[in-house]
Amino acid sequence: MTMTASSAPTPSLPILFRDGWRVFFMAAGLYAVAAIAVWLLWTTGAAELPFAPGPIAWHAHEMVFGFASAALGGFFLTAVPNWTGAPAPSDRFVALVAGLWLAGRVAVWFAGALPAGVVALLDLAFVPVLGARMVAMLMIKPKPQNLMFIALLTLFWTSNLLVHLDWIGWSATEAQGMRGGLLTVSAMIAVLGGRVTPAFTRNALLRGNPAAPVPVSRKPLEIAGVALPILTALLALAGAPDPLTGAVAAAAGIAAGLRLAGWRGLSTLGDPIVWALHAGYAMLVLGLLAWGLALLGLSSEIGALHILGVGAIGGMTLAVMSRASIGHSGRPLRAPATVALAYGLIPLAALLRWAASAWPGSFHAAGTLGAGALWILAFVLYLLALWPIWTTPRPVKGNAS
Template identity: 55%
Template sequence: MKQSLHRLFGDGFRIFFLAAGVFGLLAAIYWQAWLGVHAFGGMVTEHSFAPPPHLWHAHEMIFGYAGAALGGFFLTAVPNWTGAKAARHGFIVLVAGLWLAGRVAIWMSGSLPPVLVAAVDLAFLPVLATKILTQLLNRPKPQNMMFLGLLTLVWLANATVHADWIGLGGPGAEVGLRAGLLGICAMIAVLGGRVTPAFTRNAMTRAGRETDLPASRKPVELIGIALAIGLPVLVLAEAPERLIAVLAVICGAAQLARLAGWRTGWTLGQPILWSLHLAFGMLGAGYLLLGLSLTGMGSEVAALHVLGIGTVGGMTVAVMSRAILGHSGRALVAPRPVALAFGLIGLAAVIRWVGSSAQIDLYFAAMLVAGALWIAAMALFVLSLLPAILGSSAAE
């Protein structure tokens, strides 16, 4: 037990990916309970947190769940990119503690000064980014240094939310939440755009395939990445909605055009690969739906959930699963429960979109079914990969 606990804080991916899965599970259970009460005519009027429940839910899934996934990814990937020393136990304990303190502060925000809540919740990303900076400077490359800018953008989005909750004014909490989600989607546009074709190409090469490998077209790549990064900036700047709508549609089309060259069909028998393609496809679809919704065609909330569940949820679980298996010395083959989790997340995104977009009243039913699928996916992810998270690594 003591050895497993020591190992848990020995690598960034262990504690943060476990935290993401467990928090994604528990936060969704609470949200489902609240929805269930209201779906059957009840009313819950008192909470330990200060913001309205739907804003708490959005904030914690964007900055809580996804924040943990980002922490584990960068603490694991950046040393591999740069050859820098990985973070030590003490730092991992510190930064994990800051992330957890943020979750507790938000949960107890109904009885805490909002300035204190903001200070605690906003502390995590700057400390994480400082460590990432020191590691990136070991081998600075513009394509990697850019992630510091994206992390700053996500932090500014969270600060915008807290400014509203404190009463300082500004664009407002909902603008900050949308910008935070789009900031994380921008990271997926960049990172997912790297790893999805690269991992597919590697697998095809290992299988003896030498032709028709995944290919990327630079102009499309640049358009897709530039627009993905620009959208959260425009949202924070409160740019005209029509401009955001047009750029979101173009961005979505660019992401789907990128995906079209990555040989998705070849991956269908390998969940560890098709999960990446599915999540990236959700990215393109989500941008398209968001842009259309801003012109009055469809629900904006539904489109944002395609991005939140299908893209952020799908890509984080796919990447976390692959990293856990690879760094613990296991074969890069998704266990059946994890493969099922990949599919459940994609299905949850579709059902949640249908619930807000259908002409008949399916809202609560779709919300509850989508939430149940998400909870099942998180439970499968955590329970199936917990032995690998707590077990020895390939290096040991």
């Protein structure tokens, strides 16, 4: 039988684009290593960075709007179909949004050779395309608790817009945009971490002992634990007075800590893939508290921002990306030993980077270098362990529970 050109099957793309979690969780890991390696070369004086933004601005921007946005892309392309029953995005759509994310990274890296407006257009394209697809899927089963992520994604994009408006020369909003982006991702962690951490902990504890005490959630704390981090992000983005923003951020940290206290984290210490979620959320607690105190003049703001960026965002994304990759590939939900080690390295990196800011001087350079080295090691271990999962088909038989 002869097949005509019109009836020929469409060639499939590589398996990496079959699922959003494959390409984006790989990209997040690769960029986590590459961006910090380049940053350390500059901080040690081994290289000059040719970027149009200053090195510090480039570093902050790429960790929030580069690394974290890749993790968000993989998560939403995977989770939203599960929430709504919508068909998963096609491999061509996954490849499209992955290409937009990469175009943004290349544009910022070569910003010195490109018009600032072109850099902005390329870097700002990814989130609207991702968000439009999310809206289409979420409207199949519209629920307020899920639709709120469109609002948060809009805040995230607006934060990036403020950065680019500054880089173009139209405003002086770089600091607002950077902090708004970081605090918006932190708010997403407060929302998502507040859902998955107690739920996955409950499942793990009951598997081991059907009569085990389970995590406790109290509605007033749940409301405060979501509303206050979002309000903190809004205030940061708006450039509100430091005392107001600091007080709200500290209150958000206290609410997050009270939530975490009821989730029975100590009972999960033998199960790394679960306690990593608790560790990431604990870093959110410390980061919000530290940043709030910093704005009130009581601690180092740079140190606090790194607790949020390295500890909360780095730790929680590592925990979620590894868990989703293992589970959606049909494998038992057990973290490989190297990934379990990576879970422990991230909080150490965050605390070391905080210490480098809290005690400047001779310790600053060593602490910054040590924190960066721990971060790179953690994500190298993550990449080595999960690379075969991202690049091979799902096993015929497996357990994705």
